[in-house]
Amino acid sequence: MAPRALAATLDTLSTSPADDAARGPARLLDVYRMLANVRQLDTSAVAWQRQGLIPGYAPMLGQEAAQVGAGFAVDKTRDFVFPSYREMGVAYTLGVNMVDYMSTHKAIWHGGLYDPVASHFAPFQAVVGGSVLHAVGWAHGQTLNGASLGGLGVGLAFLGDGASSQGDVHEAMNFAAILKAPVVFFVQNNGWAISVPTEQQVAGGSVAARAAGYGMPALRIDGNDVLAVLEATQRAVAHARAGLGPVVVEAMTYRRGPHSTSDDPGRYRTLDDEKIDGGEDPLRRFRSVLVEQGVADASFFDKSDADAQTRADEIRDGVVALESRPGSEMFDFVFQESTPTLGAQARQWREESEHV
């Protein structure tokens, strides 16, 4: 499971001009701060579930580098992210309102309360592989709109190793390559789909390796090295932005926690497995880099971690304050233009349930 850097057709991917800036010290500190925020919020959310504040949560412990690294490569003025259900770290990095994001885990609204259009972050979505094609369609729309100065908007589809087995993902890759759509398929290969390890899921062992079959470049990277992820995603985005077509990025990472708060990983893997397969904690790895490069010291980390705690507490307060949406919204959002049948049902619901 040790992730190894594998650059399938790296050469075809131009280096983006942003790469150097990405490595500037200020940016590096931003990246760390975000990693700390995400780690803290993720840990907190698990605690909230234990405390009964939210009914469930899907932790992304261990995938912070993959998600934050990818998130930093997104231009949120013109790109659009199509997440699944475990992309809290991408959302955070993109600046999605995290109380509104967490509302879905509080069972308030399935898609989350945030505004996907303003956030450039599609609604939270639980059908595995379900949103990958949307990224392709959206991206093809950017091609049809024509490139503005600086290139095309890029659609980023986030999917897991498990999702790669879905027929929709194949259809998406084939459509994207045929349409030359500006899409990045960002695969977080975290070793598991609930209890099924990648070896029993991904024949051939690598999602990135499938890209060649569509004539598409791919990057397989160490998904726990946040700078490697950032750089690879930037290169992939730059490639797509330039109108050169889709790219697969497979970030090799590890789901260090349970699949969700109702999962019991002890049934299918041992703590020893987790320790060996998980490798070094991505935050600790990045901390070492920053220290080695002399960019940050203990006080910076302490401060960042404390700030992250503060932000998580603020988000917690927001989540606690979130009230159920009025039942009438069940009817309000079905259509843009409601129907007589639905109107009658809403009226009956009000009479019988709200007694009005």
Next chain:
Amino acid sequence: MAPRALAATLDTLSTSPADDAARGPARLLDVYRMLANVRQLDTSAVAWQRQGLIPGYAPMLGQEAAQVGAGFAVDKTRDFVFPSYREMGVAYTLGVNMVDYMSTHKAIWHGGLYDPVASHFAPFQAVVGGSVLHAVGWAHGQTLNGASLGGLGVGLAFLGDGASSQGDVHEAMNFAAILKAPVVFFVQNNGWAISVPTEQQVAGGSVAARAAGYGMPALRIDGNDVLAVLEATQRAVAHARAGLGPVVVEAMTYRRGPHSTSDDPGRYRTLDDEKIDGGEDPLRRFRSVLVEQGVADASFFDKSDADAQTRADEIRDGVVALESRPGSEMFDFVFQESTPTLGAQARQWREESEHV
């Protein structure tokens, strides 16, 4: 569109002991006879449609070498073929009752009247890509049964270049590779899916090239060279039979006729295109080989062609004689064990339609 032989991972595929026998003169003559039969029946069926004897037909003109070659590689005592709707030549080669096969084109029974179990040839099936997974399941069943003397029964899934775009085909390849199921995915890449050319269909240009992504060997062959097809399919079958897992065979061929008798290819390709892209007629090619090798002469060809005509005429008589199935069969075959609702509907149908 010129088909070129491309042996993706040919080396991993052992040569089957049958290869030499396949090249023995008697076998070669059998192969030609079958090509002639198939060509004649196909041409006849188009004529039947023009004469109003059958409402429609999907010609396989130009794909005779691919289908007969593949058919000759099947062991019909233990393998099982999963066709789509254009595999008349495979059916013929396997010894399926061709009147019963043609019944589906006469709109008598969707799946055909032949016995799929006895024929080792699954029912005629029109959902593009729909039967590919069945081959995988059936093949996995052979693994579960355990190899008998001589190895496993092999499932052969027949699909087109168009079908390769379906999500189901991806799921099938991934399942097969994960399960190491004894399946051969036999792709007839005939250049077209109705009006859509392969370039707009198969990103990357080759279905065989996708196999590597699943860790699966593949053979891409000249599908108009009947011996190349026979040999490649035999090798693929032998590989699967030996328990070494699935193989993709992509036979590059050309749909020389319309998609179906209601299609008008003039709308999307010119006669010149057809001439150039179609290449030399596969029957003529094989005839040259036989003549060069001194295996056959004009009288053999004349005799074979005349016999083929006789057989086609016999089949025609059979098809003419086919009567509609009684309407009661609509109800009889829904379930093995019918239901009260269905019984009541059948009774009402009899009263109102048969006036009994």
Next chain:
Amino acid sequence: MSESTKSATLEIVRETPLLQLSMQQAINRALGEILDTDDRALIFGEDVGLLGGVFRVTDGLQQRFGANRVFDTPLAESGILGTAIGLAMAGFHPIPEVQFDGFAYPAVNQIITQLARMNYRSRGTLPMQVTLRVPSFGGIRAPEHHGESLESLFAHVPGLKVVSPANPQQAYHLLKHAASMPDPVIFMEPKARYWNKAGVDLAADEDIASLEGSVIARPGKHATLIAWGAMVSRCLQVAELAAEDGIELEVLDLRWLKPIDEAGLAASISRTRRAVVVHEGPHTIGLGAEVAALVSQSCFDTLRAPVERVTGFDVPYPSGDLEDEYIPNIDRILFGVQRVLEYRRG
């Protein structure tokens, strides 16, 4: 719905000669106008480009509007629908085609879990103006899966609207209307009627209200036949025959299969007091069950006989040779009429 009657009348009283178009031509014309007036509109699917679709419904559109606006996709229905959803998220107005009804099944996951819910999931911020054209129903002696009735499946799904035209005039106007709606609409084209010509008044669409709800295709007083798609003309034939025996059947063309025009149904049946619903799809949990349930409730006091359902049987759609045994034919509809007319309380 009073508008319904009005629009039906319209066809009778107008004086300028009507354009004679087949439904296939009427739809083609409507699509051309939609592409002309709405530059966010895109048509795509299998073989809709150069070929003009296997039914020639998109004939000439790629030539006219270019391969950016009208394009062929790979052969993958889930891909077509999923791409349409993404395009709608990008602000486009996709008008995808599924080549035959039976090949909409591979797209059901995208239709139900994504297309129908995106507006809801996004709290109205990502509307799905997607007009999905599906050549539908049987009657053309086609291969398996080329003639199915998916209206029960579609119309059951919250978040979808479903409509089916019965004649070229309706096809032209309902498609333009459906395409103007900011919600996903499934437009079920009765392929058995593609080639029948009839008069079309291109200018009759000023009144949007006349495009909503059902219409009375033929007024009558002894019983109401409720139908949609290709069954409307069959019911009109039945009404013609019954009239020879002095039985005046009203034919209600439902048109919108979701939302269902409950008021229109109730209005007709409270007058005729007897109802027969006719459809091609399987009987159990067919749309006919909903119609029967609605009418049995809204006209409980006035109904003089149980609502009859003359439908396809609970069997897979049979091969061409048996299709006339499966699709409600004139005899079977007449038997249904007879049952409601002869019913006496026990």
Next chain:
Amino acid sequence: MSESTKSATLEIVRETPLLQLSMQQAINRALGEILDTDDRALIFGEDVGLLGGVFRVTDGLQQRFGANRVFDTPLAESGILGTAIGLAMAGFHPIPEVQFDGFAYPAVNQIITQLARMNYRSRGTLPMQVTLRVPSFGGIRAPEHHGESLESLFAHVPGLKVVSPANPQQAYHLLKHAASMPDPVIFMEPKARYWNKAGVDLAADEDIASLEGSVIARPGKHATLIAWGAMVSRCLQVAELAAEDGIELEVLDLRWLKPIDEAGLAASISRTRRAVVVHEGPHTIGLGAEVAALVSQSCFDTLRAPVERVTGFDVPYPSGDLEDEYIPNIDRILFGVQRVLEYRRG
């Protein structure tokens, strides 16, 4: 169906102590017995192996029967069903699991165009003994798509049989019965009831007839509540409450959603003369429409009020917080009962 009453009675009169099992345990036990007695039986799906399924329904079975008989598949529902069909063609008896109802949609194409038609297409030579287990319905405050009601979709499809148990006793016996049938059966497990324990008589399955059709879960005379799955226990609660006011409600547990026990429905409602059908799925073209249509026809003369339908609304299944507003709750069912009891012909 007289057997129904018999089996209901059985639970009351028997004397030996019953095993207390949850439905999840009862199904697990049935699966173990099926694997034990039928060596063609195979269980597969996502996470059914080592994990024992996300609901632990297959707990311990891989350990007991080995990874050839009980195995995890890649995450692809169409793949699971398509493979099941091929295995059935090879003579096996697949018992696949779809992890949650909302994830059956990707498999709909294989279910409708292949599983449901293979016996027909092959003229009975390729029977599809496939028992598809689908954890179904809502009520567990789950993420999106984890609580849906697909019975209307499944039961509409010719070639499928559909059954849903209401309690552990039924789950145990109906699953074994379904698995013994040579046709495809969709077994819809009401996940909200997985953890409720109740008495199970393992030996009560000698009489196959008692496993067919509906059962009267509680006899009554003023109106019949018709329900299935998790709604049966809710209706029993309602009946309990109504009894305090002297209203005796009969609760008919439909059990088989296809074929529907038309005779059982007619028998109950011709006695009570009033009917309320209760289900979680959306209203329009829900299974409730079929039940209402059937009853309105078969009991036309005896019905004293229109059949009421208390159902989910025509909206996408809402998030956990609103789920009690969506699923028929006791209040809404009581309103429905009130309407049928207070109805007076106008």
